[in-house]
Amino acid sequence: MRKRATIYDIAQEAGVSTATVTRVIKQDPRVKAATREKVQRAIDANAYAPSVTAQNLERGSAKVLAVVLPEMSNLYFSRIYNAAYWEADANGYSLRLFQTRENQPISREMVSELIRCRIDGVLFAGNIWSSDRRDLNDALERLKNYMPVAAICPPGVDLDCIRIHSDLVSCVRLPVRHLHTLGHRHIAFIGGSMQTKDASKRKYNFLEQLRLLDLPDDPAYHIEAGYDMEGGERATMRLLSSLERGRWPSAMVTFNDLIALGAMKALKKMGLHLPDDMAVIGCDNQFFCPYTDPPLTSIDLHPEEMAQSAVRELLLAQESSSQSFSMIRDATLIVRESCGAALGYRKME
Amino acid sequence: MRKRATIYDIAQEAGVSTATVTRVIKQDPRVKAATREKVQRAIDANAYAPSVTAQNLERGSAKVLAVVLPEMSNLYFSRIYNAAYWEADANGYSLRLFQTRENQPISREMVSELIRCRIDGVLFAGNIWSSDRRDLNDALERLKNYMPVAAICPPGVDLDCIRIHSDLVSCVRLPVRHLHTLGHRHIAFIGGSMQTKDASKRKYNFLEQLRLLDLPDDPAYHIEAGYDMEGGERATMRLLSSLERGRWPSAMVTFNDLIALGAMKALKKMGLHLPDDMAVIGCDNQFFCPYTDPPLTSIDLHPEEMAQSAVRELLLAQESSSQSFSMIRDATLIVRESCGAALGYRKME
DNA sequence: TTGTACGCGTTATCAG
């Protein structure tokens, strides 16, 4: 491992001052061609590159944004990360990822770490909103003293920071209306876990939609399912086995595509055929949706755009210090074949 | 945005020197209880936390590892990242992700950036090995002057760095033997793109296996497919439509699970039924494998363990400067139902 | 037990 050359070494070797070396590097025009060349030679000879750490200290900022996410098992989060990464990159910032341990919300240590690292702005996403409101607000208040804070969160979360909301109304209205149009009247909601703000919001909106469309609401039709395939599979088995066949719903709206995947497996195991015997709608429009059998109709929440906006606002907030901002990106229904719509089905009851 | 307190502010407020403040923070026992308390109060009052940037400058290292990956669309890479993240974390290091643009290999700028940031060790993964060997070696040589370098790469890559090899022999031998055992004789290989070291290695090993098992080798049976579902779907259509029905293979080994997903869709579109009409084996054992229809038999390359080893060796190499190391983690066949094995099928010809 | 003074590698300011 070679010893790193410093700006002093270069200055000495070129017989100039450090200031001149900096000027050469910064392409400052007011430096004699001969001098420039001398310095450049020394730089090349030593493969010299200024230390970012020292630059950061001098500048008083490392030009780093942070994104705090629950462990990136779910592709939804890597989409957020990716979009944020390139948006930061485009603005000359780098992005550091902080992962929270297994469903643990933000810890005090993580907040400290964020502050100690002199992060220039932080974006939160994922279900950290379920944690104790007091703790969360404390953490936020502490952070806000030092950096702009943004969150991708359900609408109505009363956090005092830049809020980018996913459209949890459309997110459930769209599928319900779609199913209604196709003639379905008995629709189930297979959701996350209801302690979560996100899931409970969706369930609330779901019931609201049923009411609006004058559809029957059977309490047995909304059921917790966690956030992954296993959860979806189990929840579906539970739902169907707890009801006699005649009371089965004819369609299911799921919290996300992973749950839908599990649900579809359960349905197949029960001998049901999609979309004839059961319609299914997922959420997140993940990469595998076109490749399930049948291809899964889903909702796109546009996480990339949300992340991009978040980063932009974070960067803006650094100067204008307008810490308050709130926007909502509406959801889009992507119709495939898991409800039969693309096939021209129409449910008759 | 509050002005950050520095160690000077604290020292002044507590009426002591900066050295004492440091001692209190570092829990140095040789400091009078009264003084300690005074200082601690000042620290708390200002929510003071030492600047990591300054610490880094002083220490001469930021305790950062880097991992260079092609854009994380493929879950395979997030598994690597995640494992590396926690292993680094457990050792007091943080992990920075550098993504290469759309199939571009390592750029000169990225190498410079790595050096400028005083990264303490870098891990490469993904198909950057296809790039011009000269460029790659230059980049590596340059990097190795400043930090240990590790790579997760196909066996036989003659890179002079810490090499963690995925087992590209077992990775294709296992599926071929499995299929052979089940009575298949006409096996196709739907692979990445053959300019890639990885894919061409696998194809080579695939042919080797056919020879060993005395199976017929039809050139029409190996076909490029890229790396995603679309590629797999197209390749499969191409394969089948170019052959009259009698010459169709009875089984397909695919480069990865995404390709398998696409292939399964194509097969269904052609009216083929799995596993009766065609057996399929994927690679990577991704999360959705148990949820395809039928559940997809796949190979686990154990990317997590490879990443973990890589990080460990990187950390070790910092001191011992033993830059050369090479290990191989063998692959595991995960049998599900896409070949009928779990169902007790046996092909008769 | 505590304080002084310097180094870490840059950049910016001000003088020349």
Added chain:
DNA sequence: CTGATAACGCGTACAA
């Protein structure tokens, strides 16, 4: 056009 020098925030000898 170029060179000293202070500052960035912290840790650490060394001294007291």
